[in-house]
Amino acid sequence: MAYSEKVIEHYENPQNVGTLDKNDPNVGTGLVGAPACGDVMRLQLKISDDGVIQDAKFKTFGCGSAIASSSLVTEWVKGKTLEQAHQLSNKEIAKELALPPVKIHCSVLAEDAIKAAIEDFKAKRAHRLAGTQPVAPAEAAK
Amino acid sequence: MLYIIDVPQGLPMLKLPIYLDNHATTPVDPRVIDAMLPYLKEDFGNAASRNHVFGWKAEAAVDVARKQIADLIGASDKEIVFTSGATESINLAIKGVVDFYKDKGNHIITLTTEHKAVLDTCKRLERMRQERIDELKVQRLSELAERDVTVDELAKLEITFNLEKDATYQRWLAALRTGARVTYLSVKKDGLIDLEQLKAAITDQTVLVSVMLANNEIGVIQPVNEIGKICRERGVLFHVDAVQGVGKVPFSVDDAKADLVSLSSHKIYGPKGVGALYVRRKPRVRIAPLIDGGGHERGMRSGTLNVPAIVGFGKACELAKQEMPQESARLTQLRQRLYDGLKAKLDMITVNGSLEHRLPGNLNVSFAYVEGEALMMAIKDVAVSSGSACTSASLEPSYVLRACGVDEDMAHSSIRFGIGRFNTEEEIDYVADLMVRSVNRLREMSPLYEMAKEGIDLKSIQWTPH
Numbered sequence: 001m002a003y004s005e006k007v008i009e010h011y012e013n014p015q016n017v018g019t020l021d022k023n024d025p026n027v028g029t030g031l032v033g034a035p036a037c038g039d040v041m042r043l044q045l046k047i048s049d050d051g052v053i054q055d056a057k058f059k060t061f062g063c064g065s066a067i068a069s070s071s072l073v074t075e076w077v078k079g080k081t082l083e084q085a086h087q088l089s090n091k092e093i094a095k096e097l098a099l100p101p102v103k104i105h106c107s108v109l110a111e112d113a114i115k116a117a118i119e120d121f122k123a124k125r126a127h128r129l130a131g132t133q134p135v136a137p138a139e140a141a142k
Numbered sequence: 143m144l145y146i147i148d149v150p151q152g153l154p155m156l157k158l159p160i161y162l163d164n165h166a167t168t169p170v171d172p173r174v175i176d177a178m179l180p181y182l183k184e185d186f187g188n189a190a191s192r193n194h195v196f197g198w199k200a201e202a203a204v205d206v207a208r209k210q211i212a213d214l215i216g217a218s219d220k221e222i223v224f225t226s227g228a229t230e231s232i233n234l235a236i237k238g239v240v241d242f243y244k245d246k247g248n249h250i251i252t253l254t255t256e257h258k259a260v261l262d263t264c265k266r267l268e269r270m271r272q273e274r275i276d277e278l279k280v281q282r283l284s285e286l287a288e289r290d291v292t293v294d295e296l297a298k299l300e301i302t303f304n305l306e307k308d309a310t311y312q313r314w315l316a317a318l319r320t321g322a323r324v325t326y327l328s329v330k331k332d333g334l335i336d337l338e339q340l341k342a343a344i345t346d347q348t349v350l351v352s353v354m355l356a357n358n359e360i361g362v363i364q365p366v367n368e369i370g371k372i373c374r375e376r377g378v379l380f381h382v383d384a385v386q387g388v389g390k391v392p393f394s395v396d397d398a399k400a401d402l403v404s405l406s407s408h409k410i411y412g413p414k415g416v417g418a419l420y421v422r423r424k425p426r427v428r429i430a431p432l433i434d435g436g437g438h439e440r441g442m443r444s445g446t447l448n449v450p451a452i453v454g455f456g457k458a459c460e461l462a463k464q465e466m467p468q469e470s471a472r473l474t475q476l477r478q479r480l481y482d483g484l485k486a487k488l489d490m491i492t493v494n495g496s497l498e499h500r501l502p503g504n505l506n507v508s509f510a511y512v513e514g515e516a517l518m519m520a521i522k523d524v525a526v527s528s529g530s531a532c533t534s535a536s537l538e539p540s541y542v543l544r545a546c547g548v549d550e551d552m553a554h555s556s557i558r559f560g561i562g563r564f565n566t567e568e569e570i571d572y573v574a575d576l577m578v579r580s581v582n583r584l585r586e587m588s589p590l591y592e593m594a595k596e597g598i599d600l601k602s603i604q605w606t607p608h
Contacts, residue, residue, distance in 0.1 A: 003519070011519060017587050034605030035551035035590060038513055038530060038539065042589035059589035063515040063530070067587065112606075 003064055004098035010068035015075050018057040020044040025128055028121025030113040039066045039106065043073065043113035047121050051082045058113075065103040069093050069110035082118055158523040160569045164409075164503055164562030165358050165386060166527060170454065171411040171563070177457040178413065181450035189447045190438060200449045207456025211418055214459040215384070215403060216394035223419045223439045224452055228385045228406035230432075231419040232259040232352075234443065235381045235402040238429025239350045240267055243379075244319040247347035251325045251378075253335060253354070253364075254545040260352055260383055264324040271321025278318070282311045323347070332496035333362035333546045341372055350379045355387030359529065359542040359558055360495030361504025363391060370399030379427060385409055389462030390470065390501050395420060401427045407451065411563055412458030416451035419443075469563060473502035476561050476570050480505055483574025488581055490594075494529075494543055494556060503561035506543075508552040509577075511591035512584040517557060520580035524573050529556035551590075551600075 003011070020027045026047055033040040039062030046055040056074035060067050072093060077085045093099075093107035127133065161169070181203060189204045191197025208219040225231045236250065250267070252260055276293055279300065283291045286303045305311050325343045330336055335353060344351075351373050356363045366382055373380040381402040384393055388403075389410035395403060403420035407413055421427050421442065435444040462469075484491060490510040506529075509517065514530030529540030530553070538544075539553035548556070557577075561570070585591040590600060 008519075011516075014587065019592065031589065032606055034607040035554075035600060036549070036605070037607050038551070038554035040589055040605070059587055059592060061511060061588045061590045062513050064519040066513075067516060 006072075006097050007065055007068040007099070010071040010097070011064040014067055014071040016055075016057050016071065017059065019059065020046055020055065020057050025124055026121075028117040028119070028124065030116030030118075030120060032112045032116050033062070033109050035061065038062060039109060041066065041070050041109050041113045043070065043110075043117045045077065045085075045114075045117045045121065047082065053077050053080050053082070053085055062106065062109075063103075065097065065099055065106040066109060068097055069099075069106045070113070072096060073110045073114060077114060082121075085114055086118055088114055156568050156572055160524045160565070160573060162559050162561060162565065162569075162573060163525045163527055164560035164565075165361075165558065166560065167408045167414065168411045168562050169564060170408075170413055171458060171461060173461060174412055174454045174457045178450045178454040181453050185449075187449070189449055190436070200447075203453050204447055204449060207452045207459075210456035210460040210463075211405065212420075214463045215388060215405070215420060216396055217403075217420050218423065221395075221420050221423050223421055223442045224447055225417045225419055225443055226415060226448075227408075227417040228383070228404045229259040229417075231404035231406075231417045232257070232381075232383055233263050234419055234429060234432050235404055236260065236263045236350065236352060237267070237432060238442070239379055239381070239402070239427075240322045241430035242428045243349045247345075247349040248319070248322045249325070249345055249347040250322050250350045250352065251327060251340065251343050251348060252352045253329055254326045255329050255333060255357055255359075255542045256352065256354055257358055257383060257385070260354070261326075264322070264326075264352075267322040268324050269321070271318070271323065274318060274320040275315070278311065278314050279305065282308065282314065329545055331547050332499070333357060333360050333494075333542075334496060334499060335364050335369065337365070337368055337372065340369065341376075344372075344376045344378055348376070348378050350381060352381040352383065354383040354385075355393055356384075356391065356501045356504075357495070357542060358386050359540060360506045360546065361386070361501035362495040363387060363499045363501065365499075366393070366398040366400070370397075373401075374399045386501065389459065389466065390473075390503070392466070395422065402429070407455035407458055410458045410462050413451045413454045416448050416455045418455070465563075470502045473561050476565060476567065477503060477505050477559075479567065480559060480561070480570050480574055481507075483571065484577055487578040491581075492552065494548055495546060505559040505561070506556060507559070508543075508548065508556045509581045510552065510555055511588045511594060512581050513554055514556055516584055517555075517577075517580055520584060521573070521576050524576065526560070527558045529558070530554045 022029050028045045030043045041060045044057045045053050048054050056077050058070040058074050060070040090107035090111040093110050094104055099107055185199045187196030187200035189200040208222045212219045212222050250264060252264055279296050280291055283299045283303060291299055327339050353364050353369050355366055370380050379401040382398060382400045383404045385406045387393060388405055401422045405418045407416045429442060431442050433444050438444045492508045494506040494508060514528030518528055529543045539550055543553040543556060
């Protein structure tokens with residue numbers, strides 16, 4: 001299969017690969033996909049108290065398009081508010097990377113990862129305000 | 143004037159891209175091309191032209207090739223039928239036997255890890271039988287209900303009229319001669335057939351057992367000699383899909399007691415578009431043809447012979463026979479070199495399929511926590527293939543690996559290396575080094591690798607399949 005130049009560029013020079021401290025109250029972790037399906041994305045967002053994404057890191061097990069989708073969204077979400085990030089759709093990702101139809105699910109996964117990370121952060125914050133213990137991000141991924 | 147240029151010693155003679163996908167196809171050996179050329183040029187005759195020298199030359203060349211091919215598998219040249227390739231040979235063998243022996247029985251036994259040419263042929267025969275059964279059901283139920291019934295009503299009406307106990311319908315079923323019933327035997331973890339399961343699966347209705355000599359994905363070599371013995375004892379015909387194994391490991395039709403053997407030219411450094419079916423003469427095996435028109439190949443396969451390709455195929459068989467001992471030792475050594483190179487620097491890698499009963503040039507490895515297609519993208523100057531779903535149109539990972547009990551995630555992480563005649567030590571070292579660097583790079587990017595290193599049991603996590 002031929003890849004678009006943008007997929008190759010992100011695959012060869014992925015941006016923001018890495019890990020943030022999942023126990024940091026300002027970090028939200030989204031873990032989506034399944035090893036059996038051949039792709040798992042972990043997206044972590046560091047969110048300021050006023051709801052702006054300051055940093056984003058990812059690690060992805062998956063094909064070139066899945067890696068490129070993850071890399072792209074980490075670039076896109078930085079500096080955005082939670083509301084803006086939540087509105088990012090897989091269509092924009094697929095369009096930017098010129099993903100072929102069989103690779104659309106990679107962009108869907110990236111969208112899901114953003115939403116999961118935001119939810120994790122919100123759940124943590126709710127627990128913190130209520131004074132309860134949050135669950136570990138891996139388990140929160142369901 | 144001839145100039146001889148000194149090539150500096152010690153420089154690696156490495157040319158990219160590197161071809162390590164010799165199970166998919168092989169390059170044509172230059173000696174094969176040389177043998178073919180006259181038959182594309184001046185000796186262009188039709189082997190079926192009996193009345194002039196052009197035809198005689200073509201026929202003589204085909205006779206030589208027939209002998210070369212027969213010699214490679216210990217057969218007689220009269221037992222070789224030329225086809226357009228192994229897919230046609232396999233179709234001809236299976237459908238030809240089912241059609242010819244339909245009065246004897248209608249049951250086939252094969253393996254879940256066979257090539258799609260075998261599996262899809264079997265599926266079609268099963269479908270043909272089922273469609274005919276449905277027609278008979280509609281007919282009988284219409285009689286019993288005294289009205290026209292449709293296929294949608296079958297399930298309900300079958301119970302109403304107790305079709306299972308209906309003597310007329312049961313008589314029709316017994317006389318049914320369309321299609322076949324198929325048993326797909328599972329394989330052991332190492333990819334090999336369970337001979338006890340085979341014995342138990344044979345019934346008085348079984349007409350054919352079809353098993354491959356060597357698997358195209360994991361290279362495991364089936365014990366065809368033992369299988370053939372069982373088939374002969376039970377009076378069942380034995381078809382061997384020898385495409386990947388012949389010319390690579392010793393194989394003889396008599397040792398295997400094979401009745402039908404499918405062969406391909408382009409997997410053994412011959413041209414594409416030509417194959418053969420071995421059809422045993424003693425005791426005589428009969429098949430119904432798929433293609434009519436002219437009665438070529440003793441009526442089993444009509445159509446003008448592809449003389450240049452056949453000549454090339456013959457030459458390729460001759461070379462394979464001559465060079466098999468040295469080549470197989472060399473390829474085994476290269477395979478080991480590759481495996482050692484990977485093993486020395488990477489943890490958590492698994493070889494899929496038996497290493498002991500295996501084609502010399504095959505190595506199929508799963509690199510845990512790294513996805514196969516991403517890995518292939520990382521080594522884009524090296525041609526290999528992967529069991530990952532992402533490399534296929536379907537979204538399922540390799541059915542062969544799944545049949546060997548390989549977990550889905552590990553099937554997604556698999557790479558098939560197919561080492562061949564023209565690969566060198568330098569290439570193998572380059573590939574091993576590139577693989578190590580690429581796997582490490584992708585593992586650094588893999589959340590699964592990080593979790594596994596932290597001691598998290600990935601199986602304990604509830605994932606979100608999509």
